[in-house]
Amino acid sequence: MIQINQLSKKYKNAERFSVHNLDLVINEGEVFGILGPNGAGKTTLISMLSSLLKPTSGSFTIDGLSYQGQMSRLKQMIGIVPQEYALYPTLTAFENLKYFGSMYGLSGTVLTQKINEHLDILGLKPFSHKKIKTFSGGMKRRINLIAGILHQPKVLFLDEPTVGVDVQSKNAIMSFLKELNKNGTTILYTSHHLNEAEEFCSRIAIIDLGTIICKGKPEELIRKEPEAKNLEEVFLAKTGKALRDYA
Amino acid sequence: MHKLWASATKEFLLLTRDFGGLAILFLMPLLLVITITTIQDGTFKTLKESKIPILLVDKDKGSVSEQIRENMAAAQQFEIVPQENERKAQQLVQNGDYQLAIVIPENLSSALNRKVLENVEGILSKFNGNDAEAIQTSANSKKEVKLYFDPATQLSFRNSIKSGINQMVSKIETESIYKAFQEELTDDPTEEIFDTQPFITFSEIAPGDVPDKSAIPNSTQHNIPAWTLFAIFFIILPLSINMVNEKNLGTFVRLRTNPVSYGTVLGGKTIVFLTVALIQFALMLLVGVFLFPILGLPELSVAGKLPMLFFVAFFAGLAAVGLGLLLGTVAKSQEQSAPFGATFVVILAALGGVWVPVFAMPKFMQALSNVSPMNWGLSAFYDVFLRNVGILELLPEIALLFLFFLITTGIAIFYNERQIAV
Numbered sequence: 001m002i003q004i005n006q007l008s009k010k011y012k013n014a015e016r017f018s019v020h021n022l023d024l025v026i027n028e029g030e031v032f033g034i035l036g037p038n039g040a041g042k043t044t045l046i047s048m049l050s051s052l053l054k055p056t057s058g059s060f061t062i063d064g065l066s067y068q069g070q071m072s073r074l075k076q077m078i079g080i081v082p083q084e085y086a087l088y089p090t091l092t093a094f095e096n097l098k099y100f101g102s103m104y105g106l107s108g109t110v111l112t113q114k115i116n117e118h119l120d121i122l123g124l125k126p127f128s129h130k131k132i133k134t135f136s137g138g139m140k141r142r143i144n145l146i147a148g149i150l151h152q153p154k155v156l157f158l159d160e161p162t163v164g165v166d167v168q169s170k171n172a173i174m175s176f177l178k179e180l181n182k183n184g185t186t187i188l189y190t191s192h193h194l195n196e197a198e199e200f201c202s203r204i205a206i207i208d209l210g211t212i213i214c215k216g217k218p219e220e221l222i223r224k225e226p227e228a229k230n231l232e233e234v235f236l237a238k239t240g241k242a243l244r245d246y247a
Numbered sequence: 248m249h250k251l252w253a254s255a256t257k258e259f260l261l262l263t264r265d266f267g268g269l270a271i272l273f274l275m276p277l278l279l280v281i282t283i284t285t286i287q288d289g290t291f292k293t294l295k296e297s298k299i300p301i302l303l304v305d306k307d308k309g310s311v312s313e314q315i316r317e318n319m320a321a322a323q324q325f326e327i328v329p330q331e332n333e334r335k336a337q338q339l340v341q342n343g344d345y346q347l348a349i350v351i352p353e354n355l356s357s358a359l360n361r362k363v364l365e366n367v368e369g370i371l372s373k374f375n376g377n378d379a380e381a382i383q384t385s386a387n388s389k390k391e392v393k394l395y396f397d398p399a400t401q402l403s404f405r406n407s408i409k410s411g412i413n414q415m416v417s418k419i420e421t422e423s424i425y426k427a428f429q430e431e432l433t434d435d436p437t438e439e440i441f442d443t444q445p446f447i448t449f450s451e452i453a454p455g456d457v458p459d460k461s462a463i464p465n466s467t468q469h470n471i472p473a474w475t476l477f478a479i480f481f482i483i484l485p486l487s488i489n490m491v492n493e494k495n496l497g498t499f500v501r502l503r504t505n506p507v508s509y510g511t512v513l514g515g516k517t518i519v520f521l522t523v524a525l526i527q528f529a530l531m532l533l534v535g536v537f538l539f540p541i542l543g544l545p546e547l548s549v550a551g552k553l554p555m556l557f558f559v560a561f562f563a564g565l566a567a568v569g570l571g572l573l574l575g576t577v578a579k580s581q582e583q584s585a586p587f588g589a590t591f592v593v594i595l596a597a598l599g600g601v602w603v604p605v606f607a608m609p610k611f612m613q614a615l616s617n618v619s620p621m622n623w624g625l626s627a628f629y630d631v632f633l634r635n636v637g638i639l640e641l642l643p644e645i646a647l648l649f650l651f652f653l654i655t656t657g658i659a660i661f662y663n664e665r666q667i668a669v
Contacts, residue, residue, distance in 0.1 A: 050504045075506035084497030090264035091257070102253030103505040131264075147501070 001155060001186045002026040002049070007058035008210075009044050018044040020210040021058070026203075031177075031187040033201035033218075035194065035231075037239050041210040042190045043083075046157050049188070050080045062155055076104065079153030079185075083160040085140045086147070089133035093124060093143050096132060097150060104151035111150070118146040122172055138169025145173060149180060156180065158189045162196065174200060198231040206238050213238045250507050254515020261489065262519060272485060276478030276527050277534055281542070284470040288544050298326040302336045302348035302395075305329065309356025311419055315349070315392075318415045333393075340395040347400070347408060350393035358390055359423055367427040392416065467535055467545040472628030473601045475531040476621055479524045479563055480592045483571035486520050487584040490575025509663045513656060517568050524564030525557065532556070555631045559641065562648040563624035569655035570620070576659040595621045623647045 004024040010017045019041040026032045034042050047053040049060060051067055051074065059066065065074045087096045097115045106114065119125045122142040132140060141162070149156060161177070162170045174196070181187050191197050197204060198218045205215035214221060218231055225234045262269060303319075305312045319325050328345070330336040336348040392412065396405050425441050432440055493499040502512055535547025549556065571588075578584035596602070598612065599621025605613055616622045627644040630636040 052500065052503055072506050075504060078504070080501065080504045082497055082500060084500070086497035086501040088257070088261060088496065088498060091260055095257070095260060099253055099257045100501065100505070103250060103502065103507045105249070105506070107249055107253075 001028040001030070002032075002060065002062050002188065004049075004060040005058055007045070007048065007060055008056045009041075009048060009053060010056045017056070017210045019048070019055075022207075022210065022212060024205065024212065024215075026186065026188060028186055029181070029184060030203055031181050031189060031201045033197040033204040034188065034190045034207060035192075035197055035204055035235060036207040040208045040239075042207065043159065044210075045207070046080075046159055046188065046190060050078060050157050051075055076151070077154045079148040079151065079156045081145050081148040081156065081158045081161050083163060085132075085144050087132045087140060087143055090131055092129045092131055093119065093135070094128040096143060097147055100147040101150040106151060114150050115146070118150065122146065122176060136166075138165040141165045141169060142173060145176065149185075153185060155186045155188065158187060158191075160191055161189070162191070162193065170196075194232040194235055195230070204231070206235060208239050250511050251514045251518075254507075254512055255518040256515075258489075258515050258519035262523070268485060272482075272523060273527060273530060276475070276481070277530055279478060280470060280474040280531055280534065281538070283474055284467055284539065284544055285542065287470060288467075299324060299347075300326040300328050300345060302330040302339060302345050303327050304331065304333045304336050304348060304350040306333075306353040307351045307355040309354070311356040311359055311423075312351045314419050314422075315351060315415060318418070322411070337395050340397050343397050343399060346397045346404070348395040349412070350395070352390045352392065355390045355392075359420065360427075363420070363423045363427045367424065367431055371431055467539055467547045468632050471531055471535045471547050472632055473625060475528055475560075476563055476599070476624045476628060477592070477596050477601055478527055478531070479560070479624075480567045480570070480595060480621060481589075482520055482524055482527075482564070482567050483574055483592060484585060484588045486516065486568065486571030487575035487578055487588050488581055489516070490572070491578050491581050491584050494579070509660050510656075513572050513659065516572065517565070517656075520568045520571065521561070521564045524567060525560055528557070528560040528564070552631050552635075555638065555641070556628070558638070559624065559627040559631055559645070562645045562652075563620075563627070565652040566620040566624065566648040566655075569652035569659075573655040573659045573662075576662050595619050598622060599625050601625065620648055620651045623651075 002025070004022055004026075007019055007022045008017050009019045022041075022045065034045060036042050044053065048055050048067075049062070051071055054067075059068070062074055063077060065077065067074055088099075091099070094115060097119075098111060101111045101115065116125065116128070119128050122145070124139060124142055124146075127135070127139065132143065135143070141164070145161060156177075158177070162173055165173070177187065177200070189197065189201060201218060203216060204218050204221060206213045206221075214224075214234075216224070221234045222228050222231060225237050228234045228237055301319075303316065305316070316327060319327055330339070330348065333348075333350050336345075336350065339345050340348045394409065394412065396408075429438075429440055490499070493502075503509075532547065532549055532553075536549060540546045570591075574584055574588055574591075578587070598616045598619035599605075600608075600616060601621065605616045605622060608616060623644040627641050627648075630641055630644070
């Protein structure tokens with residue numbers, strides 16, 4: 001589904017590559033986790049795959065479509081759930097979703113039905129005509145998710161989808177995502193919640209300094225790392241315990 | 248088209264949800280045009296109707312100083328306040344208690360009479376064929392009327408006063424010459440030898456072909472176009488802030504991942520903010536037509552001009568929106584967009600001739616004003632309001648305004664594309 005070949009990104013005036021000669025294949029129907037410490041290149045990788053950034057070199061295809069010359073079709077096929085809420089606070093939940101759904105070409109009763117259906121699943125139907133600025137963090141996170149999947153994308157990019165939410169919202173979001181994946185959506189997921197990733201992802205790649213250190217099924221990675229009992233211990237063994245502060 | 252409409256609907260909702268912002272957007276330009284026109288009209292009325300107190304230091308105490316006093320009183324612009332001490336008068340003006348002090352030098356009357364008499368006698372003796380009695384120049388040195396101005400008075404006021412005094416002194420000199428000839432040529436003071444009434448007079452005529460259509464413009468006809476344009480261009484502030492807010496909220500990033508062109512996103516903003524500009528314009532016209540007469544200000548005359556006025560306002564609004572789109576695309580924070588936008592509009596207004604007419608600017612600034620969209624807009628508005636031109640005559644200015652919109656929007660789209668390649 002996603003084929004990444006020697007993909008690199010070096011920002012203007014940067015001393016090093018944020019993503020360097022990265023090769024990766026993500027199969028259809030997978031939930032693939034990209035894990036790494038701060039500054040590892042996770043967000044840069046997702047930004048390139050979601051057409052926010054142009055690669056410095058290398059290439060990628062999503063379902064056979066390249067970002068070069070097929071950008072519009074590629075964008076139609078993917079969904080993005082950014083880490084920020086990325087919603088208009090003074091618009092209602094319904095108005096926000098209607099607008100973002102319209103940007104994917106949805107309209108009329110089809111759009112309205114999809115909005116109501118998703119709001120209902122994620123427990124937000126009673127609040128559909130309330131302004132986003134009155135919502136809690138967990139509610140905004142759920143609306144943020146719906147805004148990225150209304151058009152039924154084949155591939156969904158999730159950047160920290162459960163950061164800053166309560167347990168109930170987190171549970172609702174994860175259940176929803178699992179259901180989405182079960183229905184055929186390939187998911188590329190980044191998070192610092194390693195327990196969540198261990199449970200949710202079918203495969204994982206740990207990246208650091210722009211390159212993949214290791215990849216495989218979570219249980220395989222744990223088994224391969226001596227003395228590691230969980231993914232967090234694998235992660236620390238691979239990336240070290242030194243603080244990763246960048247300014 | 249569906250995406251464009253959805254974008255415009257979203258912009259409309261965002262705008263209407265910010266009631267305070269919306270009120271400011273519509274009320275502030277109205278307040279601006281009412282305030283400016285009231286002040287300008289008031290200044291005009293002050294000069295015309297109320298009297299400005301000025302100090303008069305009369306060291307002459309003769310016929311000439313009496314004539315100056317009478318003429319100034321007849322002008323009904325000034326209230327003469329006598330002051331004996333020149334030093335004291337100078338101090339009062341310096342302190343700002345009076346805008347002006349006039350000091351008439353000692354022996355002005357007698358010196359003027361003597362000089363005129365000498366000249367008249369010399370001329371008459373020439374006519375009598377008496378070459379021996381050539382014109383004798385008086386040994387008197389030239390007399391100087393001193394004017395002390397408050398340093399805070401504006402140049403235009405000073406020039407106006409100096410011109411008035413100069414005219415008055417010339418008139419007094421001319422009358423003295425006539426009087427001297429009269430005395431030399433006849434012993435009967437009642438006999439009228441000369442017609443001393445001014446031969447040349449002037450009147451202000453509108454230069455238009457159709458006199459009815461080319462009324463002399465009043466302050467409203469000048470102020471409404473200038474300050475309306477100023478207000479229309481101020482739309483770059485809310486528009487650029489709206490775009491910077493989208494960047495801060497993260498919605499801008501989301502839109503960049505959506506299958507929608509940046510041009511469509513900007514198109515939605517253009518539709519809504521252009522509509523705002525046209526509503527602003529309509530409100531300004533309504534204020535000029537209906538509110539100004541109630542406030543005692545000259546009424547705005549728009550009869551037969553409305554379609555052309557909205558035609559100009561549409562393209563002026565497009566130019567303003569284009570500038571706002573560019574600023575909003577380039578700016579990374581409100582701290583960048585708001586001060587830059589506000590200052591830039593003031594600069595454009597200054598260059599456009601909103602405060603000082605372009606012809607009165609230094610050559611270099613005149614050249615710069617040619618690239619100010621506010622200058623093109625203002626020229627177009629004046630063409631409609633004051634010169635009654637047709638659509639063909641407006642096309643050069645309209646084309647420039649439209650081109651400005653295309654170029655600024657084009658740069659915004661190009662800049663946005665470049666950001667992806669950072």
